[in-house]
Amino acid sequence: MKVFHCDHCDHLVFFESVQCVSCKHALAYLPDLGVTGSLDLDGETWRSPLKRAEGKRYRLCRNYSEHQVCNWAMPADQEDPYCLSCRLTRVIPNLATAGAQAAWYKVETAKRRLIYSLLNLKLPIESKIDEPERGLAFEFLADPADSAAPKVLTGHADGVITLNIAEADDAEREKRKHDLHEPFRTLLGHFRHEVGHYYWDRLIRDSDRIEEFRKLFGDDREDYSASLARHYQEGPPLDWQSQFISAYASMHPWEDWAETWAHYLHMTDALETATTCGLTLRPKRPGEPTLKPVPNVIAREPTAFEAMIESWHALTYVLNNLNRGLGLQDGYPFVLSSPVLEKLRFVHETVTA
Ligand SMILES: [Zn+2]
Ligand SMILES: [Zn+2]
Ligand SMILES: [Zn+2]
Numbered sequence: 001m002k003v004f005h006c007d008h009c010d011h012l013v014f015f016e017s018v019q020c021v022s023c024k025h026a027l028a029y030l031p032d033l034g035v036t037g038s039l040d041l042d043g044e045t046w047r048s049p050l051k052r053a054e055g056k057r058y059r060l061c062r063n064y065s066e067h068q069v070c071n072w073a074m075p076a077d078q079e080d081p082y083c084l085s086c087r088l089t090r091v092i093p094n095l096a097t098a099g100a101q102a103a104w105y106k107v108e109t110a111k112r113r114l115i116y117s118l119l120n121l122k123l124p125i126e127s128k129i130d131e132p133e134r135g136l137a138f139e140f141l142a143d144p145a146d147s148a149a150p151k152v153l154t155g156h157a158d159g160v161i162t163l164n165i166a167e168a169d170d171a172e173r174e175k176r177k178h179d180l181h182e183p184f185r186t187l188l189g190h191f192r193h194e195v196g197h198y199y200w201d202r203l204i205r206d207s208d209r210i211e212e213f214r215k216l217f218g219d220d221r222e223d224y225s226a227s228l229a230r231h232y233q234e235g236p237p238l239d240w241q242s243q244f245i246s247a248y249a250s251m252h253p254w255e256d257w258a259e260t261w262a263h264y265l266h267m268t269d270a271l272e273t274a275t276t277c278g279l280t281l282r283p284k285r286p287g288e289p290t291l292k293p294v295p296n297v298i299a300r301e302p303t304a305f306e307a308m309i310e311s312w313h314a315l316t317y318v319l320n321n322l323n324r325g326l327g328l329q330d331g332y333p334f335v336l337s338s339p340v341l342e343k344l345r346f347v348h349e350t351v352t353a
Contacts, residue, residue: 015029200257
C-alpha cells in the first residue's frame with residue numbers, strides 16, 4: 001500500500017480514511033489516479049485539487065454516500081452508481097439483522113485492499129455483470145437462523161467468492177483461527193486466498209503453465225473431497241513446514257496454490273508499504289539480509305524476485321521485533337523453506353507474465 005496525504009493540508013491519511021483529521025476535508029480513494037486524496041464539493045459533484053485531476057469531476061460510490069461502507073469515488077460521468085470494488089459484490093447481508101451493517105463495513109474494507117493489490121499487480125478484474133462466464137463476484141452471507149440448516153461455507157466456485165460474515169466477528173474469527181491453527185486468519189487473508197483459486201482457473205488451468213504447476217504443487221487432479229476428509233481426520237504431515245507455507249496448504253495442490261498466492265499478495269503489499277514509507281535496514285554484519293527499497297515488486301527483471309525475498313527477510317525481522325517490543329505475538333510467524341520459495345517464484349512469474 002502506498003502512503004497518502006490530504007491534498008489540502010498535507011496531513012498523512014490512510015487508504016480507508018473518509019475525512020482528514022486535521023482540516024476535516026472529505027477524503028476518497030480515486031482509482032483512476034491510484035490515490036486517497038481530499039475533495040471539494042462543487043455543485044452536485046466533487047473536484048480534487050491535484051494538478052493531474054484538473055478538469056475532472058467525481059461522484060462518490062453509492063455505498064459511500066448512502067451506507068458509509070465504501071470510501072471510493074469515480075468519474076462523475078460513470079453510469080454505474082457503484083465503484084469498481086462495490087460493483088463486484090452481488091449479495092450483501094440482510095441489513096435488518098443486528099450487526100450486519102458493521103460486518104458488511106469490515107468485509108468491504110478488507111475487499112478494497114484486495115482490489116487495490118490486484119490493480120497494482122495489473123491482474124485482470126472483470127465483474128460477472130459484464131463477463132458472466134469468466135468474471136468475478138462476491139457474496140457476503142450470514143448463517144441461517146435455523147441452527148439445523150446448512151451453514152454458509154467461505155469459498156470459491158466459478159468466479160463467485162462466498163464469505164460467511166461471521167468471519168467479521170473478531171471473537172468468532174479468533175476462535176476459528178485458534179481451533180484450526182491458522183495464524184493469518186483475517187478477512188483480507190480469506191479474500192487473498194479465495195481469489196487465488198479464481199486466478200488459478202484463469203491463469204493456470206488451461207494454460208501451458210499447468211505442467212510446471214504440477215511439478216511444484218503436485219497433481220491437481222487428485223480427488224479433492226478425499227483430500228479434504230483426510231486432512232481433517234489425520235491432520236497435516238508432521239514435516240509440513242519443509243514443503244508448505246501453511247498446514248492447510250498440504251491438503252491439496254489447489255489449496256497449496258491459494259495459500260502461496262495469498263502469501264505473495266501479503267508480501268508484495270507489505271513491501272510496497274515499507275518502501276513508500278521510506279523504511280530501509282542496513283545491517284552492520286556482512287551477509288545479513290538488507291531491506292532495500294523495492295520500487296516495483298512486479299518488475300520484470302529476473303533478479304526482482306531475489307531482491308524481493310532478501311528485503312522480505314529483513315522486513316519480517318523488523319516486524320516481529322517491533323511486535324515483541326509491543327508485547328504482541330510475531331506479526332509474521334512463518335518459515336520460508338526452499339520448496340516454498342520455488343512456489344512463490346512460480347506465483348511471481350505467473351503474475352508478471
Ligand atoms: Zn487535511
Ligand atoms: Zn464502493
Ligand atoms: Zn481454498
